[in-house]
Amino acid sequence: MNFPIGARLKEERNRLGLTQEEFARLSGATRRTQTNYENDSRSPDADYLSAIAKAGADVGYLLTGVRSNKPNIQAKGLEDYPEVGAALVLDVMQFVDTWLYESELKMPPPKKAEMVKLLCKMLVRRDRERGQMSNLEENSARLGEYVDVLKTAST
Incomplete structure (x- = not known):
């Protein structure tokens, strides 16, 4: 990711009432890495963004600069899928990046x-059919089954 989000990251950390060290611990990063992210010396990766989303950070705001009253990322094409939140999007992004x-x-x-939007929709539809939300491990297994979709899209 090549865009400056440091100021928004610091603002989000302060909104949550956390020190750099506490925020770093929640995300699995070091304090030095956290400082580098906030100074825009380094760009955060998907693992970091996923971890801070789970800790309550508004990742949509960090990425776009637009704060939403909703905790979910609402991207064009996902309006009918309110279950698609920042954590799911980041997990799918990480899966796609790793697979590629x-x-x-x-x-x-x-x-x-x-492709990320399509895969998110597929996971949500499966959850709706089952009548329950799946966890990260189930989503990872299901994403592995969708590799043919990825193969088609990457050609």
Whole structure:
């Protein structure tokens, strides 16, 4: 990710009432890494963003600069899927990035964004059919089954 979010990250940390050290501990980062993120010396990765989303940070605000009253990221095309929150989007992004890297494939960012939305919709539809929300391990297993969708999209 190549965009400055340091000031918003610091603002979000302060909104949550946490010190850099406390925020770093929640995210699994070191205090030095947290400082680098807040100074825009380094850009946060998907693991970090996922961890702070689970800790209550508004990742949508960090990424876009627009604060939402809703805890979920509402992207165009996901209006009918309120279950798609920041944590799910980040988990799917991480899965797609890892899969592309391991498969030595590349996908243009707009196509990757559409792929992430599609995979999120597929996971939510499956959860709706089952009548329950799945956990990260179940989602990871299901995403592994969707590799054919990724293969088609990456060509």
